[in-house]
Amino acid sequence: MEMQNAKGTRDIEPENMIVKNKIIEVLRKVFERYGYNPLDTPILERYDVLASKYAGGSEILKETFRLKDQGDRDLALRYDLTVPLARYVAMNPAMKMPFKRYQIGEVFRDGPIKTGRYRQFMQCDADIVGSKDIAMEAEQMKIADTVFQELGFSATIKFNNRKILDEIMEKSGIPENLRIESMLALDKLEKIGTKKVIQELTGKGVNAKSIETLMRLMERETDNNTTLERLKENLGETQGIVEVEELLRLLELYEVPAEFQPSLARGLAYYTGTVFEFYIDDSEITNSAGAGGRYDNMIGDFVGNKQGYPAVGVSFGVDVLLEAYKEKHAVKKKSVVQALIIPLNTYEESVRAMTELREQGLNTDLSQKKGVSKGLEYASAYGIPYAIIIGEDEVKQGKYTLRDMETGQEELLAIDRIAEKIISTK
């Protein structure tokens, strides 16, 4: 038998998990600060729920892992956290609206493997159900802004409105049956460039005049207001224009820097209004770090009350945040351990010192290697910042040798002072 991971999955070793846990903690705290409550739904779902025509659509179903239980029931691994939310809402009709929940969990897609794309990955979603208030979009973009700030890197928040996109296509004379495909082509504008998008649109049967109008209307001007004004001149006071105007006002009130980008589409079919997407600034990473938008019909369709469950959701990709964090911060912590105690014929005393440091909340461990040099080698292999050497002389003095593993500097200190010192450099 070969020892291998299942294809498209990977282990996340301590070095990365330490950062990942930090990112998850930031996301949780920010979601809660904005009034979202934790909810957990299972990884295993009934296949018929995930395959509902109101759910992810046929594309995503092709990538859904299916299985059966011993009772021969059709099950599947969830491919996102939104469809399970819709099921949860449908099963809890007495729920007080609006309902704000966040969920952090693994999702599964049996798709082709590319760099940075896995068959199991973590999503972090915050959704509000039961609110038509466009301020919710502003709030979720503010959440993104806060998350990036707390993680210590800057990102650009881009947004658009599906209605605007539709109105632009209408205005450009693109027939309805070509709009979804045209939208998906336009979504790639910034990735593949104008020329290739035009080629793709032509290939799909959009005529040259339509393409020309479309490309002109899609362009972003120097700022949000100018972009909006130009579109307004072309489209008039449409529903899309009214919504973007309202959102721009709210973004100012919520103090969110964001860019109105009329070509932004977002892949998923169920969005009905605002869509947004986040990109890390000055980064090698070109994938979005998160995205979301308003989807006013999907949950209602599930519940069987189409108008009743307007919703807005934001989703962060932990993998991208992890890569960005490592790119922006020169951190490579291989261990959470802050101090390794090295006993030299002082086992009992050393255990007591360790207990004391642990009780003070310090992550402490005891070397199981023989002698100082092997102990130091272990501390060094795991990047533990301090070693505490406890020999018989030290025990007599009531002071231990604290060694800074980076500088090699050593000091003889009482255990309280050692604790203080380590805490202060935490």
Place this chain on the structure above:
Amino acid sequence: MEMQNAKGTRDIEPENMIVKNKIIEVLRKVFERYGYNPLDTPILERYDVLASKYAGGSEILKETFRLKDQGDRDLALRYDLTVPLARYVAMNPAMKMPFKRYQIGEVFRDGPIKTGRYRQFMQCDADIVGSKDIAMEAEQMKIADTVFQELGFSATIKFNNRKILDEIMEKSGIPENLRIESMLALDKLEKIGTKKVIQELTGKGVNAKSIETLMRLMERETDNNTTLERLKENLGETQGIVEVEELLRLLELYEVPAEFQPSLARGLAYYTGTVFEFYIDDSEITNSAGAGGRYDNMIGDFVGNKQGYPAVGVSFGVDVLLEAYKEKHAVKKKSVVQALIIPLNTYEESVRAMTELREQGLNTDLSQKKGVSKGLEYASAYGIPYAIIIGEDEVKQGKYTLRDMETGQEELLAIDRIAEKIISTK
């Protein structure tokens, strides 16, 4: 289509998730304080890895969810976190030993459904690989003691040693082919009582004289040392006796209260030395809250170096801890939100107040209901402790009405004072 959970799975609503997140945070912090590093392995594993003869055994394989990917590869959902750890160690031969890791994650078993037993549940494990030191058992029992203390309830830590159990059976004249079954019967001693265990042993073909000796030797005396002394008189200076003696000395040094219980077996076949189990005191909950022990061969068998990977692991069941927490603490927090702002024609001012509170780290939300009474109703439905009513008069004064939702008391305060007050009652 019926909106249902997959059989044997359930949603965990905010009220329970708030507690569950707290428990997970305690576990994580304690694991890290004791020098364990976070590792993550995927939920999807190759079926041949999980089905290895060195892994969970045929019983657990019957309960393993199997599935295939699009490439027709045999996959399975992990049924524990220990076998994936063994695979990880096998795949990383350069790893510096001892290696201490913890993992918190969902596991899956397609077994019969009973109360409190689900097909997807969360395990929280800490394991050390590459150490024969019996102090590791003491450390993991100390971890349990610390976890229970930090969660605010008391529990009893029971332990035994597989070698002692084997030596007792040897001494009682139980033939080797009946020992595993006898061990499993004895494990139920405290659950089903002496009489039923004797019946079960008789049914399995153990003779009356053997049963009598066995039951006598199994008994726990008033304290650990008396129990050990009596066993020593009967068994002599065996390996099991030597190990328990050593562990008792270490438990004292590590300051862990624990009960030596010679009948304790623990179901899993792979344990080789110390085994331990934790039970919540004065509780309706009879399931163990966690358990573990030494398994010196399992990982080595996986790696193909039987002696090279001695290991000790402890595992906590979050569901039991969650039930115990709710039983011991009269907490029913339906929301993390600390304050709900109710605007009365003061939308912009209210958003600014909310932003300020959020920036101070307070979980704050804005009512989307019309008027004070509907806003208060919403706060009350979600158990939000404070409402902040912001009317036009209040805006003029620069002070807002802070309402304590439990007492109904109201105070007119500046936003800074409101923040202080809420933080102080956090």
